[in-house]
Amino acid sequence: IRESYLEEIFREILDCKMMGIVNCVSPRVESAYRIATAQNNLLVEEGPDDSCIVIINKNNPLARYPQLTTGQLKELHLCFNPKRDQAFVYREIYQYFSNTIRGINIPQQENLLRLIALExxxxxxxxxxxxxSQGEWSEKISGKTVADFPMPGKIWLIYPEKLSQEENTLLNILRDSFRILKNNILT
Incomplete structure (x- = not known):
């Protein structure tokens, strides 16, 4: 089990014909991903919604709004992972953030979220x-959709057509986790 970038983890799942979970699969890449999985004898189950959102500190005045607009994003300084920047399917949204700082490069998601909780x-x-996440900072941040820039995505569970008994057991555990996420956390 490991965390990685969508493209990297997807390629590894295909190359190794293994079971894996990828998050925020966008409609922009969905058809290409479905073709690639079918060609590699892998099956796909869609999990819960995992759209991209703007994550902000709850102390920011924008946190009081249920949704943000691209016009409001200019009040925020963008933090991002430099390795992910070019591969991120919704990177056009970056242009709407404040240009007083060109972006703050943070290589790990955990550190990025912790920094947002502080600033x-x-x-x-x-x-x-x-x-x-269950970090101490998790109570200090909030996620907002952008009304005029939707960024839809789904979590996908990908696995080989033929599984061992142990792999089937793991697959059922993952399916149960998806149901819990869909019903409780990601709605």
Missing amino acids: PMLAAVLPKSALI
């Missing part, structure tokens, strides 16, 4: 599943 003017664009 009210910082923000990040991540899948909403990033908010599930």
Whole structure:
């Protein structure tokens, strides 16, 4: 089990014909991913919604709004992972953030979220599943959709057509986890 970038983890699942979970699969890449999984004898189950959202500090005045607009994003300084920047399917949203700082490069998601919890003017664009963390900072951040820039995505469970008994057991545990996420956390 490991965390990695969507493209990297997807490629590893295909190459190794293994079971894996990828988050925030966008409609922009969905058809290509479905073709690739079918060609590699892998099956796909869609999990819960995992749209990308803007993550901000709850002390920021924008946190009081149920949704943000691209016009409001100029009040926020963007933090992002430099390795992920070019591969991020919704990277066009970056242009709406404040240009007083060109962006703050933070290589790990955990550190990025911790920094946002400390500084009210910082923000990040991540899948909403990033908010599930149990760190001490998790109570200090909030996720907001952007009304005029939707960023839909789903969590996908990918696995080989033929599984061992142990792999089937793991698959059923993951399916149960998806149901819990869908019903309780990511709605």
